[in-house]
Amino acid sequence: MAWRDFKQKVKRQMSDILEIPSDVVLDLPKVVILGNLQVFIENHRGIVEYTSETVRINVSEYVVVVKGENLLLRNILPEEISVDGKITGVFFE
Template identity: 65%
Template sequence: MAWHDYKKKIKRQFSEFLEIPGDVMLDLPKIVLFGNIKIFIENHRGIIEYTTEKVRVNVMEDEVAITGENLLLRNVLPDELCVEGKIKSISFL
């Protein structure tokens, strides 16, 4: 087991023991979807790609890809962002 994986496992166990939400303790992204018109992403690490058809966002060690039509970034803050438009798919890459 790699050191990074071991560290993540310890944090997860500690989080469960103290009943602390995983998104806080493990720095996981929190994603909230409102129908297919709006998505909020908390704990992001930056925007990788932004077009009206695709938004890619860096989250922890992965990225979230949002595809759709007329996508628009709203409320871009250091750790939170909102994407509005007609959302067709969300995937983790």
């Protein structure tokens, strides 16, 4: 675990120095929220749960939870997901 933390730290420093976007280097999800209409998640690891009120999406180390009404998965690609509907909240678990 310590080794992994150390690796993360080095990576972060490298991306800061070289000014490379950290989502590329650190393998982080990119979450774009468009008003309360759309949530767009890049770099995901699949859906955990999907109902019309809640969408749970697995990203590298945690789960992104999108809450709302009438949620609809506009599209699903191996790398990206976009969720449409009346969004009330986005959480990380």
